[in-house]
Amino acid sequence: MVLLWPVQVLAAPTWHTIQTDNFNIHYTQGHKAWASSAAKELEIVRDKVWQQQNRGLGTKADVVVFDPYHAANGFALPSTDSPLMALFTTPPQSDTVIANHNSWQQLLILHEYIHLVHLSQPSRHVWKQTLRDVWDLYDVSETMMPRWVAEGYATLLESKMTGRGRLYDNYSEALLQELAQQGALLSYQQLNDGNHEYKSKSMAYLLGARFLAWLEQRYSQQTLDAVWIRMRAVTARDFTSAFKGVFAEHPATLYRRFTAEYTYQAMAKEQQEPELPSRLWQEYAYGARSPVLSEDGSRLAIVEYDKKGRIKLNVYQSEDDPDAEQKFEEKQRKLLEKDPLDVVEVRPKVFAKKRLFSLEPFNFSGIRYPHWLDNNTLYFIASTVDNANSNQRRGELFRWSLTSNKVEQLTQNQAIRRFTLADDGQSIYAEQVAYGYSELVKIHLPSAQVTPLFGKQLSTLYDFPVFNATQQKLAFLKHTINGNWQLYIQDVDTNKTIPVPLPKGYQYLTQPSWASDGSALHFVAGKNGALDIYRYELVTGALYKLTQGQALFQFPTAYEHGSLLYLSSGFEGVDMYLLPVLQGELVNELESRHQSGNENALADEQMRNVYSVQLPPAQIYEDEIPSQQYNIWRQNASLALGAQYASTSTTLFDVGLKGSDFLEQLSWHIGHTHDVSHGVLKGSFAKLRYQYNQLQLDVHGFDFEIDSTAETSSTPINDKQHGVFAQLSQQYQWGQFKLRAQFAGLVGKQAQQQQSASVHWLRAGIQQSWLYDQQSFAIGQKVSGYRVKGQTSEQDWQGQGFSASLYGKAFYIPMNVSYQYAKRQDQALQLGGFSSSLLSEMRMVNVIMAPELPFYSAQGSKYEGLSGAITLKESYPWLYYQQHQLDEQSYAQSYGIKWSTQLNGRTWLGKFAPAGLSDFKIDMGMSRVEGERFEDENRAWFGLWYDL
Structure with missing residues (x-):
């Protein structure tokens, strides 16, 4: 079936409201299905949180369902009389720290509702609470806690009440283990806002949740809960004084012990890992993602960003730059000429590749997912402003000609995320997201015609379409509710789709990429808190594990003679490495296609220490719920x-x-x-x-x-x-x-x-x-x-x-x-x-x-x-x-x-x-x-x- 993108995307949104016993859910018309399901999920989450904490909200909360940035997010504004939750309907992608969920809707609602319940509790001081009731500015100021406490606690409960979430996420765990092995876990003073090191702003969630879980395990859930009770007492207390009154120690003191234990465990793990036979191939200044080689392998395009989030799409020559080595040698020669007794610099591990071209965003935000059309043309996705609402952005397809430096927008109102080129650049396979629906579609660019590959459902997500022209096969990731991400290969001529076998007990799965001849598919999967690169061979159907958790492996990319390039990160940022040709270890224990994600996530319940009160399995509720025009x-x-x-x-x-x-x-x-x-x-x-x-x-x-x-x-x-x-x-x-x-x-x-x-x-x-x-x-x-x-x-x-x-x-x-x-x-x-x-x-x-x-x-x-x-x-x-x-x-x-x-x-x-x-x-x-x-x-x- 061929469809055109709905014209209402261009129209100004009209708001509607669903009223339940405890929430007013506001949404625009396209989000009705998502909002209706959220209305039911909100009441379930409220009841379960009440059972777990014996806490709730004293008034109805306003909930807004919308999609402002075409990205997975949300926020909560705590208040005793005007609590607010904002739910962004675009689901997370497979390579993010929030990819481990039964459903995006359930995880998001639980996380944001915990913020409200945790931070909006009234004061037991009568006059202070009276002032909070009548003055919003004072009310909100009284809800403030250190960022790591607020986000860490919501992340803790998001995980312990679902068995999923960031506390039990393999990517998050592998990242923290890598930082711990580098001696780079943040100090207590840095935990709130980071320190400009790589991923440091995420530590309020990742380290904060693990520190609070450590406190619950070492002391008890009731001991930690007493801190929140003391913070709303008649006697005024900030977080530190409330904490010290319960634990008899400053939180920084116990945090030091926690990081010491965590680092010890990470170092013990490192001692068991075999040596990785890879070598440094390219260093980047800070962050880097989405590398892609040109068809002849002579050029590599990669998205780079600095500590302030400023992005560039850079194109490098893939072969070594002889000028860089020559400049280094000349510099050392001059040093010795000035001072023969001087000690010259150590030869760098790798010389920088020559940068050929660079593109900064202009009148659009971000540059993502570059793909080569030919050696002189790149396609990429960037966010553009929605003409109907200047506060909304959507992903659109752009083309960059390297020789002329001309950038052209190729799509309008298509809401694209990841994509892959087909038909000599005349078409793309893409994940298209609108109103919370994630669809895998084929878009014919000259006519703007959109052909869905599958029916759309709120319970199903897609990511990472990767097309191989030689084999005429499309690999893609798919997530169904209460499960893990799965990897599939579709023959585009016959539409036959087969699942790729995956290692038993895996949880994290992302970034598939084809071998140069299309005979094999590489991808990253996580298991037991570590990430590894796998290779699936199409002819034999065999699955091989190429690494042993020695690094934070990302974006495996086929290089010359069967070798692989991959990215790996530490506290200084991201670098690229070259992995030689490896046969790898044959994976014999494969995941059953019938095993649910929860069974994987809860394989070791004692280690995970989940709460006795759990959310029920996630589902999309399709009951017709009456709504009314926004009042x-x-x-x-x-x-x-x-x-x-x-x-x-x-x-x-x-x-x-x-x-x-x-x-x-x-x-x-x-x-x-x-x-x-x-x-x-x-x-x-x-x-x-x-x-x-x-x-x-x-x-x-x-x-x-x-x-x-x-x-x-x-x-x-x-x-x-x-x-x-x-x-x-x-x-x-x-x-x-x-x-x-x-x-x-x-x-x-x-x-x-x-x-x-x-x-x-x-x-x-x-x-x-x-x-x-x-x-x-x-x-x-x-x-x-x-x-x-x-x-x-x-x-x-x-x-x-x-x-x-x-x-x-x-x-x-x-x-x-x-x-x-x-x-x-x-x-x-x-x-x-x-x-x-x-x-x-x-x-x-x-x-x-x-x-x-x-x-x-x-x-x-x-x-x-x-x-x-x-x-x-x-x-x-x-x-x-x-x-x-x-x-x-x-x-x-x-x-x-x-x-x-x-x-x-x-x-x-x-x-x-x-x-x-x-x-x-x-x-x-x-x-x-x-x-x-x-x-x-x-x-x-x-x-x-x-x-x-």
């Missing part, structure tokens, strides 16, 4: 407190109430602001925002007074205003090009120097932006303009404004310059002051905000501003320079540092966060301000407030 009127509210300080004169305190529905489609904020220092600013406000896809409506009601007579101002003003403001905006996006149209208006009254007047104005504006991002280099621009017409009392006025900014990045260092222009006829422009919950910049049409200057510090009819800034990293503070001109004369210049961040709807966490967290903004700065009309001085500002 924006189901609102949650929270106390909203804010504070802002500016050394120019003002210290503000905000108190209010903020609310929203779960998806932040309808949000509101009411409150009062008061200056607690000099009385410069006070007032009240009510705000409402409605968002539907790319349409946004903002409505503000306001009543405030600014008295700048106490400030350093050339024109002291007492300004009172009240009224209603509204703005409607719509955004359009085509790739990296964005366009936003805005229409706004205000009706109110204003009183200055005891003169009262009615005010109304209308403004129409447009904003356009574009970005070209090539990781180490970027350039982008933003242009906006507006026209405004208004009336104050009987006086008509009008004006216009324009701003332009140029953003750039060179050698990963961000920088920008911007220009702002505003002009009014028959109306004054005011300069100075800062945005706040009370004074929104979008509403103050005749005010140019500048936090380093006092409110209304100067006025004029024409304003021009020029600024520039640079920073080491986008999340770091910016070093900036700003110049202000009024009526063709320089008024002030400032320079210093500034920084701002916000939890808002531009991130998924901000979009789903409770009302008391979303739109929360932090900004700060320190600057030197100079001007001819005032004394030069140092100024600073700091704010914690809500920018709805």
